[in-house]
Amino acid sequence: MTYDLELLLSDQPAALERVLQTARYRGFKVRQLQMRQRGSGLQLSMQVSGPQPINILTTQLHKLYDLASLNIEQTLPQTA
Amino acid sequence: MTGAQAILTSLIEQGADRVFGYPGGAIMPLYDALLDSPVTHYLCRHEQGAAFAAIGYARATNKVGVCIATSGPGATNLLTSLADAKLDSVPLVVITGQVARAAMGSDAFQEVDVLGLSLSICKHSMQVMEPGDLQPMLNRAFAIAREGRPGPVLVDIPKDIQLGFVPEHSPRPCNTASLPQASHNDIEQANRLLAQSQRPVVYIGGGVGMASAVPQLRDFLCRTQLPHVSTLKGLGSADYHHPLYLGMLGMHGLAAANLAVQQSDLLLIIGARLDDRVTGKLDEFAPEAKIIHVDIDPAEIHKRRHANVSLLGDLQHILPALECTSSKSAWSAQIEQLKQQKGNRYEDHVKGKEIDAPSLLRRLSDLSADDAIVCCDVGQHQMWVAQHMQFSHPTRHLSSGGLGTMGFGLPAAIGAQVAEPDKQVVAVCGDGSFMMNVQELGTLRRYQMPVKIVILDNQRLGMVKQWQELFHNERYSETDLSDNPPFSQLAAAFGIASAEIADAGEVEQALTTLLEHPGPYLLHVRLNHQANVWPIVPPNTANHEMWEQAR
Numbered sequence: 321m322t323y324d325l326e327l328l329l330s331d332q333p334a335a336l337e338r339v340l341q342t343a344r345y346r347g348f349k350v351r352q353l354q355m356r357q358r359g360s361g362l363q364l365s366m367q368v369s370g371p372q373p374i375n376i377l378t379t380q381l382h383k384l385y386d387l388a389s390l391n392i393e394q395t396l397p398q399t400a
Numbered sequence: 401m402t403g404a405q406a407i408l409t410s411l412i413e414q415g416a417d418r419v420f421g422y423p424g425g426a427i428m429p430l431y432d433a434l435l436d437s438p439v440t441h442y443l444c445r446h447e448q449g450a451a452f453a454a455i456g457y458a459r460a461t462n463k464v465g466v467c468i469a470t471s472g473p474g475a476t477n478l479l480t481s482l483a484d485a486k487l488d489s490v491p492l493v494v495i496t497g498q499v500a501r502a503a504m505g506s507d508a509f510q511e512v513d514v515l516g517l518s519l520s521i522c523k524h525s526m527q528v529m530e531p532g533d534l535q536p537m538l539n540r541a542f543a544i545a546r547e548g549r550p551g552p553v554l555v556d557i558p559k560d561i562q563l564g565f566v567p568e569h570s571p572r573p574c575n576t577a578s579l580p581q582a583s584h585n586d587i588e589q590a591n592r593l594l595a596q597s598q599r600p601v602v603y604i605g606g607g608v609g610m611a612s613a614v615p616q617l618r619d620f621l622c623r624t625q626l627p628h629v630s631t632l633k634g635l636g637s638a639d640y641h642h643p644l645y646l647g648m649l650g651m652h653g654l655a656a657a658n659l660a661v662q663q664s665d666l667l668l669i670i671g672a673r674l675d676d677r678v679t680g681k682l683d684e685f686a687p688e689a690k691i692i693h694v695d696i697d698p699a700e701i702h703k704r705r706h707a708n709v710s711l712l713g714d715l716q717h718i719l720p721a722l723e724c725t726s727s728k729s730a731w732s733a734q735i736e737q738l739k740q741q742k743g744n745r746y747e748d749h750v751k752g753k754e755i756d757a758p759s760l761l762r763r764l765s766d767l768s769a770d771d772a773i774v775c776c777d778v779g780q781h782q783m784w785v786a787q788h789m790q791f792s793h794p795t796r797h798l799s800s801g802g803l804g805t806m807g808f809g810l811p812a813a814i815g816a817q818v819a820e821p822d823k824q825v826v827a828v829c830g831d832g833s834f835m836m837n838v839q840e841l842g843t844l845r846r847y848q849m850p851v852k853i854v855i856l857d858n859q860r861l862g863m864v865k866q867w868q869e870l871f872h873n874e875r876y877s878e879t880d881l882s883d884n885p886p887f888s889q890l891a892a893a894f895g896i897a898s899a900e901i902a903d904a905g906e907v908e909q910a911l912t913t914l915l916e917h918p919g920p921y922l923l924h925v926r927l928n929h930q931a932n933v934w935p936i937v938p939p940n941t942a943n944h945e946m947w948e949q950a951r
């Protein structure tokens with residue numbers, strides 16, 4: 321399955337690395353990524369895909385101290 | 401105030417008056433300030449040892465352990481211990497020196513990207529880039545290490561920040577993460593499942609001890625009289641005298657514990673994460689059981705197994721609200737019978753016989769103080785400790801669970817002895833593991849800590865040898881350690897008293913001498929290398945299909 325995630329991060333060193341590392345380690349591939357400054361934070365739009373339920377990733381992302389908010393925008397079936 | 405002084409002030413404010421570490425270039429300002437500080441520093445002989453000592457301190461007290469290292473090799477030497485603390489949820493604050501800010505990013509001498517290295521093995525990591533952030537960041541590090549599911553936090557501090565002026569900071573309670581709270585509804589649902597079940601088993605994990613919820617757990621078990629089992633990290637949580645306590649479950653769990661869990665129709669999992677060493681083949685783990693999962697970490701719920709009811713929150717609040725309103729007397733009777741049938745049997749220590757490690761450890765357990773702290777390394781001896789020794793509290797059994805790190809035992813014992821100077825501390829070591837942090841004998845000597853070391857020497861990397869024997873057609877590859885050094889002579893070189901035994905008839909006297917000796921002591925126990933740990937659940941096998949003895 322493919323998932324679109326919207327994340328708001330605090331602008332800390334390694335914040336982006338943490339998100340990407342968590343996705344990789346929990347078995348998700350990053351398909352698309354866009355990041356921009358928003359206020360004092362960073363807004364990240366990320367499309368990931370993986371065989372596991374998305375809560376395996378999102379519950380781990382929620383543990384990151386740099387994460388201010390996380391929304392799952394939509395769920396698409398995997399395209400080839 | 402200099403940055404270095406500010407670090408020490410923060411440590412004192414956080415109650416961290418005893419720390420472990422090893423100096424070097426980028427952390428020299430902090431070591432200089434230590435000379436004028438009330439913080440007591442224990443010099444270990446390797447940064448890995450220092451961090452394991454901090455882990456031992458933390459696990460023996462449920463307080464935050466602190467260790468300090470320099471940049472570069474000092475920091476990289478810490479990594480194994482950080483991973484150990486992460487996987488066993490141990491609260492640590494680890495301070496590393498970094499090269500000065502102006503040199504960062506230039507491949508300076510002893511510069512490594514420790515922040516980057518630490519990301520996946522720490523609960524959180526920070527790098528101080530502004531002097532004004534130093535104390536707030538340290539305070540936050542302590543808060544993060546403690547709150548919710550504990551874990552290690554790294555704070556990397558450039559040398560120029562340690563040397564320079566740091567503005568006065570009045571400590572304010574920092575905003576900590578809001579912890580989940582189980583709803584009344586969920587608790588009612590859990591209680592309903594408990595009442596409806598016919599064959600419930602309580603599965604106790606390390607979370608109980610870390611939440612300081614041992615009294616609440618024991619009260620719950622006393623009220624409900626439900627059969628219960630424990631993970632490696634949960635040992636000591638339940639009262640081992642309880643007639644329905646079955647001991648450890650999992651790969652080297654006791655047969656009764658595994659069989660009870662496999663037959664259960666409801667598992668109440670408390671502060672545990674269904675580790676693969678516990679579940680065996682996951683699809684066949686407790687196949688008929690519904691699951692109530694109680695934990696502080698939402699990421700553990702549904703991770704390995706769907707939970708019918710999940711209760712997130714502080715065990716101290718949840719456990720008193722749980723109840724079981726129906727009697728399970730038939731099931732309890734069955735469990736007591738199973739426990740009787742599958743109970744451990746021990747040998748008398750008779751002259752002329754080889755030493756049986758499980759029997760020796762059981763005797764050691766009986767002879768040592770009820771609140772003795774037992775630390776161990778990793779391998780067969782670790783499993784024997786878990787199977788055959790009894791612990792009055794989870795802070796009395798320090799074993800590297802999630803990472804399974806050889807070399808854990810001796811430095812962890814040093815940390816535990818620093819935390820509890822008046823308690824008996826025993827390190828049960830494998831001959832292979834002991835050599836991995838053998839340099840810490842120097843630490844014992846320096847501080848004359850009365851740690852008692854028992855080396856169970858089978859002249860093998862025993863656990864690996866056991867797998868080679870059972871699952872690799874007896875092809876013994878690189879597991880022979882018959883060229884071990886004479887451990888007593890090694891102890892003597894560090895001024896540590898010792899004895900060596902090989903005959904079962906010597907066990908009783910040797911254990912008494914060990915425990916009564918006023919200072920550090922090393923007992924070298926020679927074992928037959930053929931002994932194995934039973935039961936064992938072979939890889940990819942359901943727990944009820946364990947092998948209970950050699951085939």
Ligand SMILES: Cc1ncc(C[n+]2csc(CCOP(=O)(O)OP(=O)(O)O)c2C)c(N)n1
Pocket residue numbers: 777778779780781782804805806807829830831832833834856858860861862863864
């Ligand atoms: C640092 C580290 N390296 C390798 C291993 C793999 N390993 C697990 S148990 C074991 C053998 C341990 O031997 P020893 O300490 O003598 O204990 P025994 O099993 O003989 O009781 C090894 C090599 C490990 N757990 N940790």
